[in-house]
Amino acid sequence: MSDLEGLYQEVILDHARRKIGQGDAASFVHQHTEVSPTCGDRMTIGVAVGDDGTISLAWEGQGCSISTASASVMSELLEGSTAEHAHESIDAFRSMMRSRGAEEAPEFLGDAEVFQGVSKYVMRVKCAMLPWVALEAALGQAG
């Protein structure tokens, strides 16, 4: 597997096309927009927490294949999970992304494990983190 293919694994390119969770973020109670300073891309995450403590979410914005795939993978993974589990997942994802390829993803991160390859590319870590950071802030508003 070449470096490039380690980064752009099929799962990532696939999610970048499928864009799971892309939708009307503005219609959700809690929203947060995060900006990538290098490319100026904005991503908005909308989130709502149901009475049973589970969340529903949507995202909106343009980005590179890494940030788009990351948003898609994240949506698939966390839609319907508890807010608590979402926080755990964000922490685990961040920890993996900061590890420069050293840290394996815990099982509960599911498809998000493919971003381990991205963590070796310091300048792309921010792209992959963009939706997760935005979700964290939006969940923060939900309290």
Add this chain to the structure above:
Amino acid sequence: MSDLEGLYQEVILDHARRKIGQGDAASFVHQHTEVSPTCGDRMTIGVAVGDDGTISLAWEGQGCSISTASASVMSELLEGSTAEHAHESIDAFRSMMRSRGAEEAPEFLGDAEVFQGVSKYVMRVKCAMLPWVALEAALGQAG
């Protein structure tokens, strides 16, 4: 002759003590104060131009032996000369001081020739120039 003695020639140390021309600069029609940025010393030159075109002058202020001697030598040399000759002397002195020891003083600079040794010490050139620059500015006011 050691380096130090080339700089502090007897004529210089002597003038630094005699302080020819030290006086009440403030009582002259035209005055200019020049400040040495490294040590903060101020020197004020007062000058008056007579009907016959000759100048009289006095200086005031504290300084190192180089600037004091320079003021003394300058006063001895230029008191009673024409403004025109004073300007020529200032130009000749400046040219010598910028030469880093390469340029001999023209005869009309008299005792001021001893400052040729100072011109090798870049950081002391400003000290020696202080009274001459102040005189130039004061004469400038006289028109």
Add this chain to the structure above:
Amino acid sequence: MRTTPPRDDLDLALTQSRRDFASIGHHPGRAYLDSAATAQRPAQVLDAERAFVERDYAAVHRGASEAVGAATEAFETARHKVAGFVGAAADEIVWTENATDAINVVALGLSDASTIAVDSALALRPGDEILVTEAEHHANLLPWQKLAARTGAVLRWAPVGPDGTWSIDGLRDAASDRTRLIAFAHVSNVTGLIAPVADVAELARSLGAMTLLDACQSVPHLPVDLGALGVDFAAFSGHKMLGPTGIGALYGRAELLNALPPARTGGSTITTVTMTDAEFLPAPQRFEAGTQPVSQAVGLGAAVDYLDGWGMDRIHAHETELAGLLTEAVAGIPGVRLIGPPPGAPRAAIVSVDVEGVHAHDVGQFLDSRGVSVRVGHHCAQPLHRALGISASTRASAYLYTTPGEVDRFGAALAEVRAFFGADR
């Protein structure tokens, strides 16, 4: 995809100077096409700086020891060299941290001139206008936004067309008799457009406005005579012209520099200080607060010697050819849109593109994997990109050490991008 380039005209001696650049040798598989962001430093620059530090380093303009004398002389010699290089007098060159800082020295100085100075001829009044273009680098936009906020002046701009370039007519339309300052880039860091400086300077004169030239992308690459160009201020950076980081320069006409209040203050800028007041030295010292980038100035002096050794005419001719190769390489690729002047039109060796269906980050990543190092992003020019309807682009830029082969590799890799990401389907 591209026709055989007229390589015979390329000055191969120039690209052979690659040997002077250890970093190029260190990455034999990499084509470094990001010199518009920052250039590599030749051994001559590194050696000069090191020799200075190992032999003559001491405080500068403070104290009177022999050590201080030697260091001060090396420092001021560098200023003379840089001044000569851009057609300025030594006391018209102020050292700054970088070009951005140089522009801020003017913007902050005009702020103080407008708010706390007594009767300054440089004061801007509410309703006065500052004129820029929509293509400016953030460094030549944000400081004017702040100046406007501090003084009540209004920011106006010449818009860019569909290719990202602005015209002198557009600038004229945006000007008025309230225009006090026109700030514009000599060469755009995105489009490669070379500005009609003489026309802008004439427009400014007719309005009684000042001019500030962002010369970041011109001074390293073309022969530039700031005095002859007739601008009032100019800014450029050491690191884009083979010199060290940590140093830039502000050029200003002596009379304006001496009228501009120093907004950043500190040691070595003054004649007399009391607890409540300070008198400032003439320019350039009044702006050089604190210990200056001393060894960096010496390094920049050596960079200027290096550039002069080759000759700016020669460097410019070489890069003009590379600019031609770059635009040709790009023009033939389906789905790749060239930003800036069309192929054949005059431009600097800076070529930015938008690849249909592929984000610039992904384009850059792909090129990187092919050993081609380019710049992706908004290149500190968000308004320009917004006007082009994109958030980011991919930019290749050349310098004296760039070879036609590197341009080839860029073109070949770029041609594969859309297929890799499935954007050609």
Add this chain to the structure above:
Amino acid sequence: MRTTPPRDDLDLALTQSRRDFASIGHHPGRAYLDSAATAQRPAQVLDAERAFVERDYAAVHRGASEAVGAATEAFETARHKVAGFVGAAADEIVWTENATDAINVVALGLSDASTIAVDSALALRPGDEILVTEAEHHANLLPWQKLAARTGAVLRWAPVGPDGTWSIDGLRDAASDRTRLIAFAHVSNVTGLIAPVADVAELARSLGAMTLLDACQSVPHLPVDLGALGVDFAAFSGHKMLGPTGIGALYGRAELLNALPPARTGGSTITTVTMTDAEFLPAPQRFEAGTQPVSQAVGLGAAVDYLDGWGMDRIHAHETELAGLLTEAVAGIPGVRLIGPPPGAPRAAIVSVDVEGVHAHDVGQFLDSRGVSVRVGHHCAQPLHRALGISASTRASAYLYTTPGEVDRFGAALAEVRAFFGADR
């Protein structure tokens, strides 16, 4: 004239590090006693910077290429090192051109907070007070004079006594419930006085005022933990701590840095820019406009490694002994007046003197001829010198590479000065 010093306690290993400093070897006949102005750089610092430039140099925080990744990492690693060295978090360290610039970032930021920001908690109002001491370096005085002029705030100060030192009581007397900021030097660059930082920080807390510590002469010489000291801001320079010129650092508590408007603006400081408006990144990026002193940061990181290798405790102990030798050497000479704390009292290895009947320039010149390189002048502290009734003084200062023999030579040469100039008659 002076008793045999307790040389056995001096850490000779430290002075043996002289070998690392090529400039010292290059001037075998010279005693360099001007490290308080600027320090020499060891080979380790020069090598680290050069290796970086030759291998990993590229744009930082701009673009996404591998080259940019490597350079950005080296640059941010340096920030972590420097932050750790002074007990700060990495995002509390802002790179600046020098310490002077760091202080200006705060002063200019508070100006904007007071004039153009909406409802800033940091705004100063007319009549608010800024408190300094009469002993401050111009770098820690002039920016506050300007801030006062821009906001209508009033500058107050603790006066110095006949030896040039100030006291916490004097500072308390000058404080009031309008005091918004106390700015003071940790170690005076003229008197060598070590300030009672904890007392000042407590005073500030009791008044609800901010504190800014000018740490230029402390961070290079003592173990300093800014977090533990409880100050809000601090400034220091690379070139005084074995690092390159062209780089300094501002420390600020994260919460304050993020509330402070960036007065100097440009590329890499923003998230979103339109033609009329800009949103800024959190600290430190919001203050780091334009291309940063990148290789200088790497060099400073290596300087911190070098200092850490010896240990700041050890360096401080060594210099405390040298301070003792210096004051002793000076105390016995007729007609030489010691400025600052008396012999035996705690002080840094910075000793300034006034020689009766001989101007400091002449003292320095004489010492120079004896191979002793000191600093003469007002040391950017004119108000302090005025309070002492002199315009200039002669200063010797030491660092880890300074030997007792150099102090001896200083003392011996100083003892001859008055005779040479006939001032002893």
